[in-house]
Amino acid sequence: xxxxxxxxxxxxxxxxxxxxxxxxxxxxxxxxxxxxxxxxxxxxxxxxxxxxxxxxxxxxxxxxxxxxxxxxxxxxxxxxxxxxxxxxxxxxxxxxxxxxxxxxxxxxxxxxxxxxxxxxxxxxxxxxxxxxxxxxxxxxxxxxxxxxxxxxxxxxxxxxxxxxxxxxxxxxxxxxxxxxxxxxxxxxxxxxxxxxxxxxxxxxxxxxxxxxxxxxxxxxxxxxxxxxxxxxxxxxxxxxxxxxxxxxxxxxxxxxxxxxxxxxxxxxxxxxxxxxxxxxxxxxxxxxxxxxxxxxxxxxxxxxxxxxxxxxxxxxxxxxxxxxxxxxxxxxxxxxxxxxxxxxxxxxxxxxxxxxxxxxxxxxxxxxxxxxxxxxxxxxxxxxxxxxxxxxxxxxxxxxxxxxx
Amino acid sequence: xxxxxxxxxxxxxxxxxxxxxxxxxxxxxxxxxxxxxxxxxxxxxxxxxxxxxxxxxxxxxxxxxxxxxxxxxxxxxxxxxxxxxxxxxxxxxxxxxxxxxxxxxxxxxxxxxxxxxxxxxxxxxxxxxxxxxxxxxxxxxxxxxxxxxxxxxxxxxxxxxxxxxxxxxxxxxxxxxxxxxxxxxxxxxxxxxxxxxxxxxxxxxxxxxxxxxxxxxxxxxxxxxxxxxxxxxxxxxxxxxxxxxxxxxxxxxxxxxxxxxxxxxxxxxxxxxxxxxxxxxxxxxxxxxxxxxxxxxxxxxxxxxxxxxxxxxxxxxxxxxxxxxxxxxxxxxxxxxxxxxxxxxxxxxxxxxxxxxxxxxxxxxxxxx
Numbered sequence: 001x002x003x004x005x006x007x008x009x010x011x012x013x014x015x016x017x018x019x020x021x022x023x024x025x026x027x028x029x030x031x032x033x034x035x036x037x038x039x040x041x042x043x044x045x046x047x048x049x050x051x052x053x054x055x056x057x058x059x060x061x062x063x064x065x066x067x068x069x070x071x072x073x074x075x076x077x078x079x080x081x082x083x084x085x086x087x088x089x090x091x092x093x094x095x096x097x098x099x100x101x102x103x104x105x106x107x108x109x110x111x112x113x114x115x116x117x118x119x120x121x122x123x124x125x126x127x128x129x130x131x132x133x134x135x136x137x138x139x140x141x142x143x144x145x146x147x148x149x150x151x152x153x154x155x156x157x158x159x160x161x162x163x164x165x166x167x168x169x170x171x172x173x174x175x176x177x178x179x180x181x182x183x184x185x186x187x188x189x190x191x192x193x194x195x196x197x198x199x200x201x202x203x204x205x206x207x208x209x210x211x212x213x214x215x216x217x218x219x220x221x222x223x224x225x226x227x228x229x230x231x232x233x234x235x236x237x238x239x240x241x242x243x244x245x246x247x248x249x250x251x252x253x254x255x256x257x258x259x260x261x262x263x264x265x266x267x268x269x270x271x272x273x274x275x276x277x278x279x280x281x282x283x284x285x286x287x288x289x290x291x292x293x294x295x296x297x298x299x300x301x302x303x304x305x306x307x308x309x310x311x312x313x314x315x316x317x318x319x320x321x322x323x324x325x326x327x328x329x330x331x332x333x334x335x336x337x338x339x340x341x342x343x344x345x346x347x348x349x350x351x352x353x354x355x356x357x358x359x360x361x362x363x364x365x366x367x368x369x370x371x372x373x374x375x376x377x378x379x380x381x382x383x384x385x386x387x388x389x390x391x392x393x394x395x396x397x398x399x400x401x402x403x404x405x
Numbered sequence: 406x407x408x409x410x411x412x413x414x415x416x417x418x419x420x421x422x423x424x425x426x427x428x429x430x431x432x433x434x435x436x437x438x439x440x441x442x443x444x445x446x447x448x449x450x451x452x453x454x455x456x457x458x459x460x461x462x463x464x465x466x467x468x469x470x471x472x473x474x475x476x477x478x479x480x481x482x483x484x485x486x487x488x489x490x491x492x493x494x495x496x497x498x499x500x501x502x503x504x505x506x507x508x509x510x511x512x513x514x515x516x517x518x519x520x521x522x523x524x525x526x527x528x529x530x531x532x533x534x535x536x537x538x539x540x541x542x543x544x545x546x547x548x549x550x551x552x553x554x555x556x557x558x559x560x561x562x563x564x565x566x567x568x569x570x571x572x573x574x575x576x577x578x579x580x581x582x583x584x585x586x587x588x589x590x591x592x593x594x595x596x597x598x599x600x601x602x603x604x605x606x607x608x609x610x611x612x613x614x615x616x617x618x619x620x621x622x623x624x625x626x627x628x629x630x631x632x633x634x635x636x637x638x639x640x641x642x643x644x645x646x647x648x649x650x651x652x653x654x655x656x657x658x659x660x661x662x663x664x665x666x667x668x669x670x671x672x673x674x675x676x677x678x679x680x681x682x683x684x685x686x687x688x689x690x691x692x693x694x695x696x697x698x699x700x701x702x703x704x705x706x707x708x709x710x711x712x713x714x715x716x717x718x719x720x721x722x723x724x725x726x727x728x729x730x731x732x733x734x735x736x737x738x739x740x741x742x743x744x745x746x747x748x749x750x751x752x753x754x755x756x757x758x759x760x761x762x763x764x765x766x767x768x769x770x771x772x773x774x
Contacts, residue, residue: 024525024528025526155523158678207650207654207664210657212653215653366584366585367584367588368585373588
């Protein structure tokens, strides 16, 4: 008898192991809609929503924004039908789209998120959200703090998600005309090209956005321009630190100037015209900068020291001028002048057009003169506009490439 | 007397005692420490606060062990009556037992909250907590030797993975976030001491562990090692978290250390995301904090009531579960943890000093050497 009990206990214990595999609230990946991109636009109800509303399918809401979620992979057949049904510009009519864009309008991002559950059988999961695109029009009206509140609170969305601003509609930035391409991945991939171009801003992830917003300084976000399902990173959107609203844009040229000031160039191109009128191009290998804040009798001024090394990579002189040492020295001056132009322009924009400091001057002042910083930090953007800034730039051509003549 | 309750040859080595202190200290705190410190300090100097309070705790640990060493082979519950007399001792022991129980309960609650939020969304709390507690029960029944041996396995894993995960975050580390050093003077650092002291609770296990040490003379060394390792780990964590997310970013995140892990992805390695890794080692640490407090509380009851140890291990489990379920939400759970934390400053910072002085004056206990 005793043995029997022990035996059966053993069997029960063994059977309990089956229940112990740790799959309590598991969800099959096939049954989920994985969101990889999120676009936020000014409210623009789709035909679907208007039609549904006519049938009485609306819920009480103000139309504040339209959220577009990008889902991969689209369920075959169904994505096609819905894409056409909504009549949106979701790229060409070629069948090979690797993603599905769905948009809904409302005034609470979370409610919109959940509203997809009455619209799609597969629930949305946000763990793999890669990029959030905010339309500049929306960011003009609402503070980023409001727009991103849910996103920063949510426990699924990772703080490593990239944030960019689209010049036109965000849904356009999340659409692609190229078959097989997933725009969300495409946009994140572009950021990795920083080692090729200094026109790309250092990536701003959610966590960086959050800490910058908390610190109250003005900041930049990467700007995306779109045309007909194609995109390009171009310039930067400026956000005012006090309101966290979109106030303007920097051009590519400005961003290049800014990259000199910040000294975080990982690679890039500087094109200039030599005195003879022909094109010369410099490839940056290495660059560094130092912003030196100076305080004299309560007057603040900045001096920026910038250094760069690289090579002369293209020279259109005809007949060809051999790249002698003297010639390279001459070219260095030409490039320095061109870089100065970029720097002057971006400084002018920061100080006199937008009255914001997005060059990291505040951080340097804070580090070197913390006491002074405490006094002036609340009206820093205004103070900054009146501060004299001087700079020196030193470009060194270390080689002239494989062919020297 | 202790042998009759807990089995015959129970003793632990010096390093095992140190490992117990380390594992006890590293607990729920590491996920929230950067925030609690940043909130109080509000300058990037938070890491200095950690070091300063680490030094304070080292002093407290030294005092506590000096007291224990005067009563070799006896735990707190056994030697306090010799100093203060029966009734005060009974009260003090009850306080300490209650403290251990609430610590165990609050660890369980934080475990439930975090796994519910980030790992097993949708799994009911009891389903997460009960198996965890049962395994803890199983370990605790094995006595201090089993506990110490398991901790020796857990600790290296924890340290390797924690340091690895933190080093990977150097991808988003920016030294400028840690500057200026002492930009607002020393005051912010001092403000940070109070909340950071809480994360250093754990050395009090020496009240029990010293009695089981093979070489009680080396208890001081054990407690100093036991406290120093968490000081280094905590400082490193806070430096990496603030360096990665900046002081402003840390202040508003509920679980900053976890968010640091969620703020980057590494491509090309076996894993892209490391927060689960951090959570796994963190759960092991919660487990060790839970088991060691369960053990200490059960031993306390068994020694003051002079009953069998095993009974109390079983009896305390449901009580701890109930205490763990008292807080209505995370905020209250944090508050519970903080309250007992402050109690610990009094219980294990002030009282041992008083007892040590009293025992010196009344010439109770043996001289340590």
